[in-house]
Amino acid sequence: MRKRLDSDAEEPEEIWFAGVDWGSQLHQVRVSDRCGRSLGDRGFAHGGEGLAELAAWILQKTGASPDAVHIAIEVPHGPVVESLMERGFQLYSINPKQLDRFRDRFSPSGSKDDSRDALVLADSLRTDRRSFRALRAVDPLVVELREWSRIAEELGQDQLRLANRIQNQLWRYFPQLLELSDGTIEPWLLALWQLAPIPGKAARLRESTIARLLKNHRIRRVSAADIIQALRAPAIPMAPGAVESAVAHIKILIGQIEPIRRQIKQANAQLEARLEHFLSKEETAEGQQxxxxxxxxxxxxxxxxxxxxxxxxxxxxxxxxxxxxxxxxxxxxxxxxxxxxxxxxxxxxxxxxxxxxxxxxxxxxxxxxxxxxxxxxxxxxxxxxxxxxxxxxxxxxxxxxxxxxxxxxxQTTFDPNTVLRSASGQAPSASIA
Structure with a gap:
């Protein structure tokens, strides 16, 4: 027998609830029935065997099919979520801040432990399911796209950190180079530094050599004459050994930043390929352009x-x-x-x-x-x-x-001359507080 809830979704009359307080080494699980009566409370080690045992234990305690078991967890991703979703359980995630508020219903004193958190998750899902976000299986292509976009972002952050460190070393002894850029450490600037890593050598560079470097890197916003003028500015007096140490530091940083730049290009190429695959995979209705x-x-x-x-x-x-x-x-x-x-x-x-x-x-x-x-x-x-x-x-x-x-x-593409209206008939609104 089935009944219809407020969400208009059909589900079994008999349903069970579980809360999973995940951890790096141990996952604490509590199972209860629809009236909140506890069916069991147990911890499981992290790993393939432990997660398989976790799923089997929930099914053994409830005696139900996976789709009749609703499981609450704090995070919407990770191995625990993927393992349980793969087995067909109904998963929901909740923001940790919301969970902290739910915890006050069970522990006004503020006491906290893993078993209590599993209880809070299971019982809060039972009484306030609307406050949780239902998790759905994600298209594998979306998973790949998400991972590559995150890889590209993380590589960009790594590159920025290294570029800031190079900039700091140049500021110590060779600020003339920094005047040639807009505040960023670009490949052509590093190539120029490699030609002349110290001010004395840079002042002796030929204009033709610099012009060739600019042409190779397709730089037009600055001329070779401007660079010569900047490089021949008076250098900062430095203590013995200071210039040598700064040069050695920059060499190490350049050795780290160049592979990252190549990896960023690879990540962007992977993103482009997956976007094209995403486009080719999309199914359209008959007659759709x-x-x-x-x-x-x-x-x-x-x-x-x-x-x-x-x-x-x-x-x-x-x-x-x-x-x-x-x-x-x-x-x-x-x-x-x-x-x-x-x-x-x-x-x-x-x-x-x-x-x-x-x-x-x-x-x-x-x-x-x-x-x-x-x-x-x-x-x-x-x-x-x-x-x-x-x-x-x-x-x-x-x-x-x-x-x-x-x-x-x-299902229309962007037209700057058209004022679109939503299905409710309202024009796009942009007012926010």
Missing amino acids: VEQRDVTILRSLPGVGKIVLATLLAEASDALRRRDYHALRCLSGVAPVTKRSGKSRQVLMRRAVLVRLRNAIYYWSRIAVRLDPRSRARYEALRANGHNYSRALRGVADRLLRVACTMLER
Whole structure:
């Protein structure tokens, strides 16, 4: 016999609940029935054997099929989640901050242990399932795309750290080189340093040698004559051995940064290949044009490049599939947090976000302001109202997310001359507090 709940989803009449307090070495699990009566509480070692034993123990305690067991866990990813989802259990995740509030119902004193947390997870899922996020199996291609986008981001952060260290060493003894760039350590600048790692040698470089280096790196914003003039500026007096030590330090850093730059190129190539595969794999309805596919629609938006597109698809695939504008603006930090109490009212920036998605949306809105007249007009209006740079960009991002969801609903690509309206008939709104 089956019944229909408020969510309009069918499920077995008899259902069971479990809470998993995961750990690096031991996972604590508690199982209860729909009335909250405990069926068992046990810990399992992390590993293939332990996770298989965990799943078998839950099935043995409940005597039910996996789809009748609802399991709560704090994280929406990882080996525990993947192992249980693979076996067909119904999984839900909850934010650790929310779990901390639920814990107060069971322990007003604030005491905490793994067994109690498993109890809190299981019982809170039983009574407040709407507060948990149901987890669904993710397309393997999305998993790969997510991993490569994260790899590319992490490599970029590693490159930035090394570049900052090189910049610090150049600032110590050779600041003339830093005047030639816009604050970044570029490959052509490192090639110039390798030709002349100390100011005395740099002052003797020929203009033709520098011109050839600039041509090889396709640099046109600075001329060989300008570089010669900068390199022949008076050097900073240094204590004996200081220049030599700085040069040795930079050589080591260059040896680390060059492989990372090659790896970033490889990661970007992998991202591009998977985006193309994603596009070719998308199934369309009969008679639907290629331009109507989701990836093509998102690509058509101003400011959406390879990195932004990959991050949107990898970090917010479920919200995009549901065309859920409100979920997107919350996950990306565009939606504010309003706190009201009596006459008091505070509007704060949202901090509980997907950081990678927030960074991608921020970058997207920054580029859109340059490319899209309507985004630019929205930005200027917010700045004129006294909002700061970041707040104005969040306003632009809010409009872009609404436009993206409306385009996905209508399956139309971006047209700067069209004012899209959502299914409710409302024009894209960009007002946020």
